[in-house]
Every structure is written in C-alpha cells, then in structure tokens.
Amino acid sequence: MFAAATVQQTTGESRMTDLALPPDPRQHLSSATTRAAMRVQSAVLIAAREFLGVHDFTELLPPIIGPVTDPGVRGSKQVDVDYYGHRYKLMTSVILYKQASLLAFDKVYCVAPNVRLEPLQTVDTGRHLAEFHQIDVVVAGAGYQDAMDLAERLFRHVVQRVLDVCSQDLASVRRDVLALKRLPEAPFSRIPHAVAVERLRAAGHPQSADAEVDWVGERHLSDSAERPFFITGYPKGSRGFYDRESRTTPGTLCNFDLLAPEGYGELASGGEREASHPVVVERMRETGENPAKYGWYLDLMRGGVPGSAGFGLGLERLTRYLCGLPYVWQASAYPKVPGRVSP
C-alpha cells in the first residue's frame, strides 16, 4: 500500500500559501467552505452519537478544568488556571477522567474540548490547532485490538452517514468522494510501528525507532496510503504513562494511531490503559512526571479501576479529511492556530 517514493523533506515555508492561516472571523464564518465544513461536522457528531448510542454507550459531559490533565506528548504546553488559589489545568485530553468514568459505566464516550499550546513549528503543519475537540471513547475490559475494531466501525458508520446526508456540502468543497466511497471495500491495515519505521528508512527518511512517527514520516505514510490505516505498538518513551506496556513484548505499548490516507495524517490515538497502581507510578516516573500531583487519580487506581481500552478521534481532523480541506483550521468555526492570537 506504500509507494516506494523517497520522502520529501517538505519545509513549512514551501507549503505556506496565502490560505495557510485563517482570515478574520467575519470572512471565515461567512465563507461557503466554513459553512459546508460545519454542516459536515454536525453530521459527524450526529452519526457518532447514533452509532455509540445504539451500542449501549453513555455520553458523559467532560470536565473542562482539573488539578491535572493528560501530560501530553510532542512538547505541547498546558494552560494553567487559578482555581481559588490552586493551580488547575484546562483539559489537554479527557483521558484520566475517561478511566475514572468506568466506575459508573462500562461504555462511555464524551465529545471533549481540549486546549494544548502546541510548539510554534506546528503552525504550518496544516493539522494542528491549539483548541480542538475529540470524540473520546472507552470500554471496560477491552483490549487495544477491540478498540481498533470499534474505531474502524465507528469511522465507517460516520463516513457513510456523511456521504448520505452531506453530498451537496462535499460537492461544494470539491471533495473527491470516490476515495470515501471505496472505504468499505477492504479492512483498514494494521501496521506495527517497527514496520512503519523500516518503510520510512527504506524510503530515505531517518525515522527513530524509539519515537513517534514524526510529521514528515507520517505525511509520507499517509500520502502513499489508499485508505485509513492503523499504526500499532508504539515504543515506550513516545506516549503517556497510561498506555499499557505489552507483557509479552516489553518496551512496546498496546496502543495505536489511526491515520487517514491522502496526506491527511493522524485522526485518532488509542490504546489499552494501564490499571495497576504500582505500574502506573513507575510509568509516571519513566515519563518524567511527578506522581505527587496526580493524587486523585492515583487514589482511584489504588482503590481499583477496571482495565480498559479506548481512543480519541479528532473531530476537526476528521472533518478536514471528509471535506478534503488543506488546513485543519478550516474545520473549526473559531480556529486557534498555534501561536496566533485569535478570537
């Protein structure tokens, strides 16, 4: 499924065009592209709720602030909030609360807002927003393979609904819908991280075996794929403390990313969650975290939280992919591009 082309070391500058950054709010909100994208996004949410509801998921409204949040990856910074003299954080993801929610229900989902002050070099990746939303899903007792199955079925359902109800909008943004219509023809590939690294190296890209697939590498894999695909088993040291380490292959995490084809890149991240209290504490140290600040979460872990697996599906990224838009900010009514002062 991957072309053997050499990886293009595309620089930010060469990709930048006049359209690379959002216009003023009046122009953005009144543009036909924004309207089409927002209608598609609305259809995505309706379809996702429909699918998850039918499958016995309970929707919980996510918290917006808390004493700790997902420590995140790839250098993004959290936003501090003064909460009656205590330092609280805006949620970077709802991951810790998703696990806690399993004390109430076995199948939970949220449509969660996230704020991450991404590094400035993400301004021109076309796929980073400082404020974005995820459809966050978790299932008690599930493994990461189950979570991938679920993500694939949810994805297919959403795409089909959007094709059914948004054909005019897709036409108005000139989306080539043939690629979307061909999704049901084959299951999504599942490529181990180590294999993805080999392919990138074979294509001349110096991808580290110990790290996330970097943006250039991800773009290459995505460009050369015909349909969405999973990368599985990221190395320890590339993800948060909550992703469970494989018992059979130490150093490998039971997790995955879902990547879109056509160069759109990562749409979702997921995995099996670590539920053992002492292992979580050790993993926190391995990820440079100070366990002292995760008091409430560790108390829950010590008292027992069900093992689980789940994923977070980026809503704006999914909308961008479905509409075939060059930039993810086009899939947000009020886009916050990293480092840009915006309303």
Add this chain to the structure above:
Amino acid sequence: VTGLAAPGFPETHVRERARRGAAAVFPPLDAYGRVVFGAQNAASLAEQRGDPLDSWRLVPPVFVPHRLAKLIELAREPGHADVDLNTTIGGFAAPVPMFVCAFGSTEVASADLAVRAAGQAGRLGVPMVIGENLVPVDGYGRSAVEGRVERTMLRRLRAYADQAADGLGGVVVQQSTEDADAEVWNLVYSDPHAAPLLRSGRLAFELKVGQGAKPGLGGMTVVDAADAGRLTGRYFVDHELYGGERALRCGVPGTFTEEILRQQVRLMRNNFPDARVWVKLPPGRDIATAATVAWAAGADAVTVDGAEAGTGWAPSVLLHQAGLPLGECLRRIGRPSGCLLASGRMWEGGRMTRALALGATAAGFGRAALLAVDEDPDEGLMRLVAAATLELRLAISALGKYAARDLDPHDLWWAPEPPPAGSDNAMGSGMATDAVNLAAQR
C-alpha cells in the same frame, strides 16, 4: 562587587583572572626579573588528595609524534597558538571546550550576576545551562504578574540570545522532577522568545538527575516567610529550621532506575525533536552505568558533576562527606561512548586539561563564573575564559598535541602513595597502577 564569597574555592585567583584576563596565567609582571619561581611544596599537593584529578600531573613527553604531524601540516615549528580548541559540546559548536554550568535558584545566582554571566557566555559562544527550580520559584518572566521578572529564566535567555555569537553556543534549560509540574521544557519549547534559539539549533534541555554538592538530595533554597507560604504544598518547606522568619525549601531528588532514566531521555527526544538532550548526573557510585544508559538512550551530552561542585545551599555533611570526586567519576566511566562533560571546581586550565585527558569533551564553570562576573560584570567571565584558554593551549602544546581531542590518560601521572616503611618497593616506578590501568582501558 556584591560581597559574594566562595570559601574553600580559589576565589582570589578567580577574581584576579576576572580583572587581568589571560595575563593572570603568569605571575604579576612587576615580579619579573626580581622573583624566582618554582614548584609548590609537597604539602600543598598532599592537601589536594581529595580529588585525584588535582593530584595527577600533566607529563609532557620528550618524543612528540603529534608535533611532527603538525610541523608537516604547517611547514613550520608549531607553537601553543596552533592548538585547535574548537569543539562540539552536546550538539553545539563552541570555540573552546568550556561551558557555563547551572547556578540553581539560590539568592546569589538568581540576582543580576546570572544575567551578566548569560550575556558574556553568549558573546563567547560557549553553551550555558539555566538551572532547575527557577520557573517554579521565580516564574518564567513572560509577564510581570508572574513574579520577580528580574530574576527570571526569560531574562537570562534573552541576555544570551541578544549577544550570542553567530552559529556558536546554545542555551540548555534544566528541569528537575518537580520542575515537571511547571512544564518548564514545554513552556520554553512553545515560547516565541526562545524561537530564534530553537530555529538555529541552539536550544537544549537538560534532565537533572542529581548534582555534585549534595548527591542524593534535591535542590535547596532559603526563602522568606512570604515565599515559604507560597511554596508550601508544592515543596517540602521546613518553617522551623531558622526560627520562622526564613524557611528551608527542599526539592526532591526524584526516583530513577535504569529504565526510568532511559525512558525519560527517549521521551525528551520524542517530545522535543528540535532540541538537544543533555543529562546531568550526580557523582554516584554507579556513574559509569548511568552515563552509559543516558548515551544509549540518545543523550547528546552527559554532564558529570563531581563532589567538588556546587553553587547552592547544601548541608555540610553532604557537601564535605558525600559523592565521588570528579577524577574518580571520570576514571570509572573510562572511555566515554558519547559526549562527556565535567564540572566541579573548574576555574583554570590545568584541572580542565586533566579532565579532557580523562575523556571529557568540555569542562563547566559554576562558582568561578559567578565570582568572575561579580568581580567585573562586563568582562569578568570573558577574561576568566581567556585565561583558561591560554592555559589549555600552553598545556596541550606542552604535551606535544595540537587538539584537545588528542589528549589521553598517558598525558597524566599520579604520584604513588608513600610506600610503607621497610617496603622492598620503596623506590617505586613513579607510575601509579591506577594510571596504567586507566590508560589500558582506553
């Protein structure tokens, strides 16, 4: 001069260098022709026995094949000015094998001196480390509401960047276990003020695993009652130690195992792909394993902070009685498998040359840098570096070599312990067994 003092440190000599620069490498000029000079007496050498690095001597050879090679290259007899000191320190190009260590968050280091040192380090093009605890204690400095802007990290960053030499040096931002709460690295990595350094490949992050002055303990500062109240809950604060008006703030050392260190380094590389990764180790008995783990995980530099190091507040029991001397750390590491940096009581070219001969790529100034800028805020550090640079050139060329990387343990000799009375070996060879073993390792 602020009244800064450094008991036990050769403060007078450092201050003289900060005033006189490279001329201070020699005795005062007015002594020329009137005073005769010779080696120090044996007693003063014996006093230095704490750190083998100080008791080893540089031993120039009679036969000098490296000099012949240089002679052929230059088509003339080489001199000390021909010694090439250009190097790469933890991923940063530098004109001399020297860098400025972290000063920590003590009152002395947080004041204007650190900013002065930053500006001069930038002008020199030598890497500079900014210490842990600064952001959680003093704020970052992006807005006045954060706290005392004059003491902040951002001011040091700017002072360095504004005066930085083209393509040389870099800024290294340290983070300790508790600093992670303030996301110091994430903050700097996404800060527009740090963007020029990041874009030019001159930003590094240093994982602080420990320090020389108090190995096994975290950072300590004495704070006033107001700060003590503000910091309680985030740190252990001893309010009783000094009777209430002042309090002792104690950082935690952080828990490390081989796997924790390995994964933390990998996560740094994963999360901050455009920054270099440095690791600072305390002078622990397992220093060789720790350094190897850090390099294998991808650290661009490992700094070994010998037991002689330190600028901050430390309890005497650890200051004087804990940790391996720097020389022993270097001996245990042997041939380094990555960029090895050495710090701890560095101020002149002799100790520095010995550290380089034992495998270090560069040596770091801590207290000496602070004293130098205290003596002369505009030129002190530059003159200190100039003096050490001249000494390095003189020492390396005397050893018949013309690049710091050519130094090796054969360039050193360690006087043997006096043999027991009546021993058959009373006329020992003069070459210590350890030195032979070390050279063999390399």
